[in-house]
Amino acid sequence: MRYKPFGKNKEKISVLGMGCMRLPTMSTGLSPIDEKRATTLIRQAIDMGINYLDTAPVYHNETCESFLGRALRGGYRERTMLATKMSRKVVNSREDCRELISLQLNRLCTDQIDMYLLHNVTKDIWSFFEKVGVLDIIENARERGEIKYIGFSSHEENDFFTKLVDSHDWDFCQIQFNYVDQDIQAKKEGLEYAASKGLDVVIMEPLKGGILARRDLPFADVFQASKRNWSPAEWSLRWIWNHPEVSVVLSGMNSLDQLQENCRVAEDSGPGTLSADDLETVEQARKAFKSSNQVPCSSCGYCLPCPQGVNIPRMFTIYNNHLLGNDSDWGVTMYNFSTAKSELASNCISCGKCEEKCPQKIPISKLMPEISRTLSVSH
Numbered sequence: 001m002r003y004k005p006f007g008k009n010k011e012k013i014s015v016l017g018m019g020c021m022r023l024p025t026m027s028t029g030l031s032p033i034d035e036k037r038a039t040t041l042i043r044q045a046i047d048m049g050i051n052y053l054d055t056a057p058v059y060h061n062e063t064c065e066s067f068l069g070r071a072l073r074g075g076y077r078e079r080t081m082l083a084t085k086m087s088r089k090v091v092n093s094r095e096d097c098r099e100l101i102s103l104q105l106n107r108l109c110t111d112q113i114d115m116y117l118l119h120n121v122t123k124d125i126w127s128f129f130e131k132v133g134v135l136d137i138i139e140n141a142r143e144r145g146e147i148k149y150i151g152f153s154s155h156e157e158n159d160f161f162t163k164l165v166d167s168h169d170w171d172f173c174q175i176q177f178n179y180v181d182q183d184i185q186a187k188k189e190g191l192e193y194a195a196s197k198g199l200d201v202v203i204m205e206p207l208k209g210g211i212l213a214r215r216d217l218p219f220a221d222v223f224q225a226s227k228r229n230w231s232p233a234e235w236s237l238r239w240i241w242n243h244p245e246v247s248v249v250l251s252g253m254n255s256l257d258q259l260q261e262n263c264r265v266a267e268d269s270g271p272g273t274l275s276a277d278d279l280e281t282v283e284q285a286r287k288a289f290k291s292s293n294q295v296p297c298s299s300c301g302y303c304l305p306c307p308q309g310v311n312i313p314r315m316f317t318i319y320n321n322h323l324l325g326n327d328s329d330w331g332v333t334m335y336n337f338s339t340a341k342s343e344l345a346s347n348c349i350s351c352g353k354c355e356e357k358c359p360q361k362i363p364i365s366k367l368m369p370e371i372s373r374t375l376s377v378s379h
């Protein structure tokens with residue numbers, strides 16, 4: 001594993017971190033974590049040199065922190081830096097924010113949270129955090145030794161993102177960054193700006209939730225035609241690690257194969273390792289992705305629960321596959337015969353609640369009726 005110094009104490013942190021938002025589950029949707037498989041995977045990751053784990057109170061239906069507390073028993077906790085967050089979804093007052101930190105220490109079975117982030121900071125969420133004085137709360141927790149490093153994660157556009165960077169003496173931040181998303185949210189400029197201000201930058205959604213690992217999308221053909229024998233996932237990860245400003249890349253790996261591949265790539269990549277030809281290949285792949293009209297849903301699930309029960313990420317997965325046109329019946333079959341009626345796009349009443357929460361700013365309430373019109377056999 002490759003390591004980089006992180007934070008004021010120059011901690012030795014693996015450049016590949018384990019994102020715990022997509023751990024193996026018992027079945028699809030909001031189903032419980034498959035604790036046996038997930039524990040094995042996390043321990044394998046740590047044994048392979050990964051020492052940064054990222055979670056949040058809201059992941060896996062609010063069960064992920066307690067699960068990690070159990071999974072890291074037997075000496076694994078001591079070998080990792082644990083990152084968790086203050087999610088607006090679970091706090092409504094200053095008192096809630098204070099109590100959450102105690103609860104998290106308890107759930108994670110630890111005396112100290114290594115990395116603490118304000119989660120998914122939007123303008124509204126920042127106003128709330130300012131109103132309740134959240135920075136005092138977490139700085140006080142740091143003085144008591146309950147938190148080590150303080151940061152924030154955000155999917156907001158660059159102008160607000162840079163304001164956030166300047167708003168506190170943060171140790172680090174977390175942004176979405178991959179070769180397809182270099183011109184949205186914080187952008188490459190945001191990455192460079194944060195790093196120039198001394199923040200360590202942690203990357204989320206490096207494979208856009210898995211889309212960029214697929215071999216059946218047009219960008220995969222571009223990679224296939226190149227001289228390199230790299231998978232689409234490898235190309236994407238290598239492109240990110242080519243940036244010297246990147247500290248840690250979090251990937252939501254959920255199998256041993258993915259873990260092994262990503263660890264190998266982490267070791268073999270780094271700033272300046274891509275040639276001009278490689279960068280041109282990635283640029284062509286980016287253009288191919290953009291021209292494929294895929295809905296940019298990364299299945300993060302932040303839009304859920306839908307008040308009408310629509311399984312929004314599943315609807316986009318089916319629709320995106322349908323748009324590829326490889327098998328014209330597949331989307332129709334999946335929509336009509338392999339999805340519970342209560343989860344279908346046809347239940348959408350365009351209330352827009354999901355759009356307020358979608359980090360990718362997808363016009364969900366416009367797309368759901370379109371998906372229903374396109375795929376439902378009853379139309």
Ligand SMILES: NC(=O)c1ccc[n+]([C@@H]2O[C@H](COP(=O)([O-])OP(=O)(O)OC[C@H]3O[C@@H](n4cnc5c(N)ncnc54)[C@H](OP(=O)(O)O)[C@@H]3O)[C@@H](O)[C@H]2O)c1
Binds near residue numbers: 020205207258298300
């Ligand atoms: N703070 C925030 O607002 C926020 C938001 C999003 C994410 N995060 C954090 O960032 C972490 C990383 O984001 P992410 O989970 O979206 O990461 P990601 O790496 O973009 O996507 C993870 C998915 O990519 C696929 N994958 C990973 N490695 C692969 C490989 N070598 N070959 C083929 N497929 C591979 C798997 O998909 P399949 O399951 O389809 O196999 C996996 O579930 C999250 O887990 C979470 O901890 C934070």
